[in-house]
Amino acid sequence: MTYSGSSAPPFGRALCAMITPFTEGGVLDLDGAQRLAERLVADGCDGLVLSGTTGESPTTSDAEKADLVRAVQEAVGTRASILTGIGTFDTRHTAELALEAEKAGADGVLLVSPYYSRPPQDALEAHFRQIADSSGLPITLYDIPGRTGTRIEPETLLRLAEHPRIVAVKDCSYDFLAAQKVIARTELAYYAGCDEHNLALYAVGGAGYISTVANVAPAELRAVLDAFDAGDTAEAARRQQQATPLIELMMSAGLPGTVTAKALLNELGLPAGPVRAPLLPADRETVDGLLAAYRALR
Numbered sequence: 001m002t003y004s005g006s007s008a009p010p011f012g013r014a015l016c017a018m019i020t021p022f023t024e025g026g027v028l029d030l031d032g033a034q035r036l037a038e039r040l041v042a043d044g045c046d047g048l049v050l051s052g053t054t055g056e057s058p059t060t061s062d063a064e065k066a067d068l069v070r071a072v073q074e075a076v077g078t079r080a081s082i083l084t085g086i087g088t089f090d091t092r093h094t095a096e097l098a099l100e101a102e103k104a105g106a107d108g109v110l111l112v113s114p115y116y117s118r119p120p121q122d123a124l125e126a127h128f129r130q131i132a133d134s135s136g137l138p139i140t141l142y143d144i145p146g147r148t149g150t151r152i153e154p155e156t157l158l159r160l161a162e163h164p165r166i167v168a169v170k171d172c173s174y175d176f177l178a179a180q181k182v183i184a185r186t187e188l189a190y191y192a193g194c195d196e197h198n199l200a201l202y203a204v205g206g207a208g209y210i211s212t213v214a215n216v217a218p219a220e221l222r223a224v225l226d227a228f229d230a231g232d233t234a235e236a237a238r239r240q241q242q243a244t245p246l247i248e249l250m251m252s253a254g255l256p257g258t259v260t261a262k263a264l265l266n267e268l269g270l271p272a273g274p275v276r277a278p279l280l281p282a283d284r285e286t287v288d289g290l291l292a293a294y295r296a297l298r
Helices: 030-042 062-079 091-104 121-132 154-160 176-185 195-203 218-229 233-251 257-267 284-297
Strands: 014-017 047-050 081-085 108-112 139-143 166-171 189-192 208-211
Touching (some): 030 047, 062 081, 091 108, 108 166, 121 139, 121 154, 154 176, 176 189, 195 208, 195 218, 208 218, 233 257, 233 284
Parallel strands (some): 014 047, 139 166, 189 208
């Protein structure tokens, strides 16, 4: 599975980093997850990324992660790719999660750098290779040093790109030059992980995006890529700019995207439910601001 920029991205272009719905009592809401997944796919998502940071992976159990994959796969079938987050700070545990994801029916996995322990680059590379060898699933590496404390350096990515099951990157490094360097020298599919970079990364050969904002505005974000693909770069830029106020409020206003996405989904009557501790729900003022930005975009 390779990506050359002219071929189809391995998991589609428009991917949503889906929230994990819970009941008001905090129990995993599989029916709600299926309903939300169906809506996202109907509104233009090519793929759904489950149990990432937006999906509250640090506070969901291994069994919940597997149940979520099975439920969403049952709901959307072959209409969208299903990826699931497996990254932990423990290589052995992460390998076990990769196998469980494969058994549950995932199409691929999202693998974040081990957090807190901050391994050096040779240890980081060894970790990724061991996970890639532990199952038959294709891997998207997740580079988000602001949360993990460890950057996946470009030279490390260049070496890892040689592994047949390491096929993509979700880029939250905020190093646009490094991203272009790796895109130019490998066949890795590069997905923007920061919504403000969706169009910019796509324009230099990126594969698309893995978006938290797509939980609430899937059609509007996909329209940016569609306009660019149609050759109307001015329209693509206009649509990206229209989405900027909502992106800023959801992703850069001091709250995790999980909190803001769930706040909006709950207001819109869509499956979401509460966040799990240690997160707290958004206050009323924040929700009102989110709603205003959402309505302006719509």
